[in-house]
Amino acid sequence: MAYRYEIRLSGSGGQGLITAGIVLAEAIGVYDGQFVAQTQSYGPEARGGSSKAEVIVSDEEIDYPKAIRLDLLLAMNQRSCDDYYKDLKPGGVLIVDSTFVTQIPVAQAFEIPFTRIARDHLKKEMAANIIALGAISQLTGIVSKKAIQTAVLRRVPKGTEELNRMALQAGFTAARKVQKAPSQAGLSENEDL
Amino acid sequence: MAYRYEIRLSGSGGQGLITAGIVLAEAIGVYDGQFVAQTQSYGPEARGGSSKAEVIVSDEEIDYPKAIRLDLLLAMNQRSCDDYYKDLKPGGVLIVDSTFVTQIPVAQAFEIPFTRIARDHLKKEMAANIIALGAISQLTGIVSKKAIQTAVLRRVPKGTEELNRMALQAGFTAARKVQKAPSQAGLSENEDL
Numbered sequence: 359m360a361y362r363y364e365i366r367l368s369g370s371g372g373q374g375l376i377t378a379g380i381v382l383a384e385a386i387g388v389y390d391g392q393f394v395a396q397t398q399s400y401g402p403e404a405r406g407g408s409s410k411a412e413v414i415v416s417d418e419e420i421d422y423p424k425a426i427r428l429d430l431l432l433a434m435n436q437r438s439c440d441d442y443y444k445d446l447k448p449g450g451v452l453i454v455d456s457t458f459v460t461q462i463p464v465a466q467a468f469e470i471p472f473t474r475i476a477r478d479h480l481k482k483e484m485a486a487n488i489i490a491l492g493a494i495s496q497l498t499g500i501v502s503k504k505a506i507q508t509a510v511l512r513r514v515p516k517g518t519e520e521l522n523r524m525a526l527q528a529g530f531t532a533a534r535k536v537q538k539a540p541s542q543a544g545l546s547e548n549e550d551l
Numbered sequence: 552m553a554y555r556y557e558i559r560l561s562g563s564g565g566q567g568l569i570t571a572g573i574v575l576a577e578a579i580g581v582y583d584g585q586f587v588a589q590t591q592s593y594g595p596e597a598r599g600g601s602s603k604a605e606v607i608v609s610d611e612e613i614d615y616p617k618a619i620r621l622d623l624l625l626a627m628n629q630r631s632c633d634d635y636y637k638d639l640k641p642g643g644v645l646i647v648d649s650t651f652v653t654q655i656p657v658a659q660a661f662e663i664p665f666t667r668i669a670r671d672h673l674k675k676e677m678a679a680n681i682i683a684l685g686a687i688s689q690l691t692g693i694v695s696k697k698a699i700q701t702a703v704l705r706r707v708p709k710g711t712e713e714l715n716r717m718a719l720q721a722g723f724t725a726a727r728k729v730q731k732a733p734s735q736a737g738l739s740e741n742e743d744l
Contacts, residue, residue: 380569380591387593397590397616398573400580423590423617515708 369434374487379411389505395423485525492529562627567680572604582698588616678718685722
């Protein structure tokens with residue numbers, strides 16, 4: 359049977375998740391050489407509301423490009439975490455932005471304060487999505503570091519390459535710190551960087 | 552039964568079709584208030600090869616986000632035109648970049664030299680995708696001019712707003728010229744601007 363890995367990136371409208379989805383799909387599809395389908399949906403509720411982007415990875419052409427049972431959920435705010443954690447497979451990976459997600463609805467999750475890192479270390483809150491991509495690469499291996507870096511640098515606006523390179527590195531580093539010890543729910547609201 | 556309108560934007564890797572798909576989806580979904588799903592696929596063949604982005608529009612939530620029978624095909628090069636014209640519905644609309652597409656495989660198409668217009672009038676070949684979005688708005692009405700302009704200006708890099716506004720206008724204008732008289736195959740290889 360074909361290998362299939364389903365990713366959903368979710369959060370609020372201004373958190374750059376559609377860009378993150380596009381970059382992640384390009385990294386895996388073009389630079390890591392797997393089959394990828396990337397989808398985002400908008401509805402009448404989209405203006406200022408929730409945002410999600412999905413990336414499906416497979417070793418063969420993808421017939422159904424929508425996520426059904428998630429292998430990986432990134433939740434950048436509490437609402438998206440609450441709305442989507444039930445779509446995780448048993449054993450699926452939950453990564454949350456602990457700047458905003460304080461209630462973890464599952465037994466185990468990786469809690470990283472992406473937005474706080476972006477704000478404090480890069481002086482640019484909007485880079486939280488790229489930090490999250492770095493963490494995904496470090497924690498799951500679904501995308502290689504080389505591929506995600508190539509895709510990020512190709513897609514970001516000219517002049518912001520160095521900022522985004524630092525954001526990725528910050529994501530690798532923050533993820534390494536939680537990698538050995540994923541949180542038990544409620545125990546690690548304050549993540550050291 | 553639910554209304555469903557299927558769009559595929561296709562061409563070569565460097566022609567900005569993924570960006571065009573994202574902008575079009577955001578325009579229709581966020582600013583025109585319809586349900587939209589936007590997909591792009593990458594495979595091992597994607598590096599430097601063909602590129603396509605799909606946008607599905609509906610008046611209700613979209614369960615299957617992949618195009619099956621196209622209402623609208625934009626083909627920015629000959630290969631994508633050859634590969635995809637068979638997916639058009641009877642009565643579906645074909646719009647081609649006549650800078651590169653010289654063989655029209657169907658009885659009727661809108662032929663507009665997007666890349667030539669971008670090069671000659673805007674001195675920026677990369678703006679061909681935005682000109683094409685303007686033409687889509689003018690020719691099909693699937694997206695309002697106001698919505699496409701809002702989405703374009705929100706998504707393009709800072710400092711390029713005026714260029715992209717002009718690109719959209721050039722698309723509206725070029726489309727108006729072919730609107731009354733869609734080409735009969737073979738009769739209008741040289742489109743006046």
